[in-house]
Amino acid sequence: MRCRRDPTSDDAVSGVAPRHVFEPRSHDECAEVFALARSERLALAVVGGGTELGLGPPPSRLDAVVSSRGLDRVLEYAPSDQVIVVEAGITLSSLQAVLAPHGQRLACDPPHPDTATMGGLLAANAFGPLRSRHGSLRDLLIGVSILRADGTTVRGGGKVVKNVAGFDLPKLAVGSLGSLGMIATAAFRLHPAPEAVATLRFRRMTPRDVRLLTTAVRAAQVEPAAFVAIGAGDTFDVLLRFEGFAAGVAEQRNRAATLAAPSGPPAEALSPAEGRAAWREHDAARAHGNACVKVSTLPTSLESLASEVVPRLKAVMADAATVLHPTLGLSFVAGDARDAVDFAAALASARARVGRGPGSLVVHRAPAAMLGAIDVWGPLPGAFSTMKRVKEGFDPDGRMNPGRFVGGL
Amino acid sequence: MTLPDIATRVREIVGPRNCIVDPAELRTYECDALVSFRVLPKLVALPGSTEEVSAVLKVAAEYGLPVVPRGAGTGLSGGALPVEGCIVVATSRMKRILEVDLDNGFMRVEPGVINLDVSRAIDAEGYYYAPDPSSQSVCTIGGNVAENSGGAHCLKYGFTANHVLGLRMVLATGDVLDIGGPARDTPGYDLAGVVVGSEGTLGIVTEVILRLLRKPQATRTFFATFPSTDEAGHAVSSVIASGIVPAAIEMMDRLAIVAAKAATGLDWPDVGAALLVDVDGPLAEVEHTLRAAVDIARAAGAIEIRLPRDEAERALMWKGRKSAFAAVGRISPDYIVQDGVIPRSEIAEVLRELAALGAAAGLRIANVFHAGDGNLHPLILYDARVPGEERRAEALGGEILRVCLRHGGSITGEHGVGKDKAEYMGEMFNEADLDAMSTLRCAFDGAGAMNPGKVFPTPRLCGDRPGVYRPHATELSGQASRG
Numbered sequence: 001m002r003c004r005r006d007p008t009s010d011d012a013v014s015g016v017a018p019r020h021v022f023e024p025r026s027h028d029e030c031a032e033v034f035a036l037a038r039s040e041r042l043a044l045a046v047v048g049g050g051t052e053l054g055l056g057p058p059p060s061r062l063d064a065v066v067s068s069r070g071l072d073r074v075l076e077y078a079p080s081d082q083v084i085v086v087e088a089g090i091t092l093s094s095l096q097a098v099l100a101p102h103g104q105r106l107a108c109d110p111p112h113p114d115t116a117t118m119g120g121l122l123a124a125n126a127f128g129p130l131r132s133r134h135g136s137l138r139d140l141l142i143g144v145s146i147l148r149a150d151g152t153t154v155r156g157g158g159k160v161v162k163n164v165a166g167f168d169l170p171k172l173a174v175g176s177l178g179s180l181g182m183i184a185t186a187a188f189r190l191h192p193a194p195e196a197v198a199t200l201r202f203r204r205m206t207p208r209d210v211r212l213l214t215t216a217v218r219a220a221q222v223e224p225a226a227f228v229a230i231g232a233g234d235t236f237d238v239l240l241r242f243e244g245f246a247a248g249v250a251e252q253r254n255r256a257a258t259l260a261a262p263s264g265p266p267a268e269a270l271s272p273a274e275g276r277a278a279w280r281e282h283d284a285a286r287a288h289g290n291a292c293v294k295v296s297t298l299p300t301s302l303e304s305l306a307s308e309v310v311p312r313l314k315a316v317m318a319d320a321a322t323v324l325h326p327t328l329g330l331s332f333v334a335g336d337a338r339d340a341v342d343f344a345a346a347l348a349s350a351r352a353r354v355g356r357g358p359g360s361l362v363v364h365r366a367p368a369a370m371l372g373a374i375d376v377w378g379p380l381p382g383a384f385s386t387m388k389r390v391k392e393g394f395d396p397d398g399r400m401n402p403g404r405f406v407g408g409l
Numbered sequence: 410m411t412l413p414d415i416a417t418r419v420r421e422i423v424g425p426r427n428c429i430v431d432p433a434e435l436r437t438y439e440c441d442a443l444v445s446f447r448v449l450p451k452l453v454a455l456p457g458s459t460e461e462v463s464a465v466l467k468v469a470a471e472y473g474l475p476v477v478p479r480g481a482g483t484g485l486s487g488g489a490l491p492v493e494g495c496i497v498v499a500t501s502r503m504k505r506i507l508e509v510d511l512d513n514g515f516m517r518v519e520p521g522v523i524n525l526d527v528s529r530a531i532d533a534e535g536y537y538y539a540p541d542p543s544s545q546s547v548c549t550i551g552g553n554v555a556e557n558s559g560g561a562h563c564l565k566y567g568f569t570a571n572h573v574l575g576l577r578m579v580l581a582t583g584d585v586l587d588i589g590g591p592a593r594d595t596p597g598y599d600l601a602g603v604v605v606g607s608e609g610t611l612g613i614v615t616e617v618i619l620r621l622l623r624k625p626q627a628t629r630t631f632f633a634t635f636p637s638t639d640e641a642g643h644a645v646s647s648v649i650a651s652g653i654v655p656a657a658i659e660m661m662d663r664l665a666i667v668a669a670k671a672a673t674g675l676d677w678p679d680v681g682a683a684l685l686v687d688v689d690g691p692l693a694e695v696e697h698t699l700r701a702a703v704d705i706a707r708a709a710g711a712i713e714i715r716l717p718r719d720e721a722e723r724a725l726m727w728k729g730r731k732s733a734f735a736a737v738g739r740i741s742p743d744y745i746v747q748d749g750v751i752p753r754s755e756i757a758e759v760l761r762e763l764a765a766l767g768a769a770a771g772l773r774i775a776n777v778f779h780a781g782d783g784n785l786h787p788l789i790l791y792d793a794r795v796p797g798e799e800r801r802a803e804a805l806g807g808e809i810l811r812v813c814l815r816h817g818g819s820i821t822g823e824h825g826v827g828k829d830k831a832e833y834m835g836e837m838f839n840e841a842d843l844d845a846m847s848t849l850r851c852a853f854d855g856a857g858a859m860n861p862g863k864v865f866p867t868p869r870l871c872g873d874r875p876g877v878y879r880p881h882a883t884e885l886s887g888q889a890s891r892g
Contacts, residue, residue, distance in 0.1 A: 080646055080754035081783075103652060125594065138602060139571050146845070154845035155838065160750045161564075162782040163819035164557045164606050165826055165837055166864065167846040168570065171602025175594075192652035215512070221626035223691055245652075245701075248694025296592045298513045328593055329513070358592040381597040382587035386580075389852035390598055394845070406597040 014058040015368030018065040025070040034151040046182045048117030052124035054365030060403025082190040088119030107134035107191045111283040119183040125175030129226030138174040143187030149395045159187045178401040180394040194243035198253040199275030204235040207306035214326040216259040229324040285321035291337035297359040299329040316346040340370040422464040427455035441482045441489040450491035459615040467583035478609035480552025483544040486827030520551025539566040557606030559823035561657040564781035570605040577616035581858040609860040611853035625689035629699040633711040637681035642757030644709035656687040664775035669729040672736030733777040741790035748824040749813035753783035784822035835866040
């Protein structure tokens with residue numbers, strides 16, 4: 001097959017080396033690869049930019065890697081409808097570059113936009129600070145086509161923003177980690193690029209300050225587009241970003257600046273350049289070190305998260321940084337895990353604390369050598385038996401990214 | 410197995426008053442708001458808890474009976490239409506609000522809670538639940554979840570699927586599943602995303618965790634009239650293109666305006682088209698967007714712009730819009746509510762096409778719809794007493810859906826496929842797509858017992874090889890056909 005090449009050490013997935021690498025340049029070529037994989041019974045891993053490839057235990061089988069990066073075309077773009085249809089190998093930056101001249105964007109801003117592909121971001125349910133306002137990719141994806149293990153291509157959703165015909169395959173695809181098939185194309189709803197952007201920073205807030213600010217923002221009915229707290233030591237720098245029309249943005253920023261506790265640090269209104277630099281710090285904190293743990297709790301558990309869960313993780317992750325999304329109840333702790341046994345024990349202990357209420361703890365990235373020792377996904381979700389049947393229905397031979405998803409699916 | 414046996418078993422579970430077998434009483438359940446299809450169920454069960462739903466479904470499974478879930482029966486696609494010999498499980502008794510947590514932005518409710526009662530329960534604290542179907546004062550959350558209901562404000566805020574954090578459901582086997590939860594990103598597949606909008610074909614939802622929103626600081630509304638739907642459609646495109654994300658943009662054409670006036674006594678002028686626009690958010694932002702949107706509407710050819718003087722007048726404007734479907738009853742003895750979606754930039758063009766189709770069929774079409782997201786609701790007016798007119802109206806409804814598909818749209822934006830549109834699914838999706846959806850269904854309901862005959866154009870058995878047709882059990886027994 002023309003698009004086959006021999007693997008190099010860079011093609012390993014969590015330490016497991018494939019025997020083949022396929023780099024299809026068209027959907028038809030990709031379907032040929034899947035047909036070959038079907039007849040040869042090859043276990044496949046689809047790889048985009050590799051930015052989210054650390055998620056999940058090592059594959060239980062891996063015969064071939066299929067790279068989606070050659071499938072990066074824009075298939076349809078209707079600016080007046082604010083909808084775009086793309087092949088899933090397109091990077092987020094390339095996609096945004098197509099939209100920017102039309103004053104539009106995809107309201108999704110995870111780290112590594114230059115390398116991350118839309119397919120990879122969808123498969124991993126990746127997100128960035130804009131999730132506070134615009135939701136996650138599940139809220140932006142309106143249509144999808146999936147190449148199933150048997151080589152057939154199936155479509156769900158459509159290319160209009162409102163559509164309830166048939167089961168919602170787009171939502172099933174988001175976060176499915178390539179276990180049901182390859183996301184081949186995706187249709188997204190778009191948003192206008194904001195006319196104005198302003199960032200406020202509150203330095204050195206305690207977890208309590210952060211929680212009180214979250215409550216005060218909600219009470220005051222200001223609507224930040226993004227709201228994160230970044231911590232290196234025991235305190236957090238909080239960033240609030242306002243987007244929209246100039247008059248509204250300035251008014252919201254000014255009002256939000258008065259919302260910090262009087263005893264706490266004052267708000268700093270950042271210049272555009274300072275603002276961009278501050279948000280890059282968010283991306284850097286998330287990408288920091290060889291390991292990253294994502295914790296989901298209720299937003300009101302922020303203080304107990306900071307006092308009971310985060311310290312357990314930081315104790316075994318050198319030079320750790322913490323990113324909180326206070327309105328969402330989602331947090332990341334990133335740093336260098338040094339010892340597999342310590343790391344595994346800390347994860348178990350942190351997970352036990354998280355498990356006292358609603359929530360979960362998932363290892364998003366860890367050194368391949370440690371993956372054998374740690375529990376990446378934690379306890380099985382309540383509906384696991386149904387999830388297993390979904391997997392078996394879509395991929396009866398277990399050849400799509402086997403072993404990497406929840407419960408070894 | 411006889412009816413008395415089954416009824417006895419169901420009575421033991423839900424209590425005698427909540428098990429209906431009397432034919433006169435059963436007639437209440439023979440259809441939903443799509444009244445052109447009617448089938449009398451074998452029995453109606455009104456369970457009061459998850460446990461009772463589970464026990465009833467186990468009885469149904471034991472006797473091999475199909476189960477049709479039902480909320481308030483306001484659905485317009487025949488999703489709650491019984492099938493021959495079925496048990497209807499209506500969730501109307503399960504109407505408790507189980508938990509309200511404003512700090513964490515969620516509410517846990519039973520499926521029989523009325524949509525508007527969710528917002529009412531938290532109104533005083535300054536919160537609300539965003540999806541607002543026109544029937545929100547009577548429709549229930551369980552039905553909203555089944556249909557992935559939208560409403561006027563989903564342009565900015567999304568549909569039911571964007572506001573459900575988790576749910577508890579009972580499968581056809583009686584097994585109880587907990588999916589998602591109030592904390593985000595439960596590991597595993599997004600089954601909540603799959604169940605929302607599955608039209609009762611996967612199981613019966615018995616608890617729903619809803620996402621609540623803080624009310625916006627300000628909402629501003631304006632009503633703009635236009636010579637025709639051409640200018641109004643152009644105004645919609647221009648507002649969106651300007652970077653404004655309105656909370657709602659609703660359009661009414663001349664016939665719909667006439668009907669709404671007749672029903673509500675509003676002093677709306679006699680014009681070719683009107684838009685009702687909401688913008689909301691922080692006050693300073695909203696005042697800017699209101700001014701900008703009004704200017705754009707004027708530039709697009711608006712005849713008149715009305716700003717409500719107070720909240721009462723604003724509520725009246727919205728009442729006119731939300732009552733428009735029923736109001737059409739004032740100007741026509743019978744009508745069909747159609748629901749289809751097109752790219753919003755093509756509204757003016759498509760409305761001209763629909764008018765031509767209507768003229769060719771000799772039928773009037775009134776349009777009142779969610780223009781901001783291209784979700785058309787053509788109301789086809791007819792008189793059932795005139796021989797052949799109902800059939801022509803139905804055929805015209807189908808043609809309208811084909812127009813939507815030709816423009817790259819969808820056969821339903823919010824009413825669901827149900828029984829009504831199952832035959833059109835094969836025009837929007839191919840066999841491979843439908844097989845994938847069927848695969849998903851089989852993971853929840855291997856026996857095909859839940860709401861059979863809905864959504865899919867032809868019955869599909871779990872384990873079927875793609876492309877090979879075998880008659881379904883219900884078909885063999887004469888309960889369903891391949892129509």
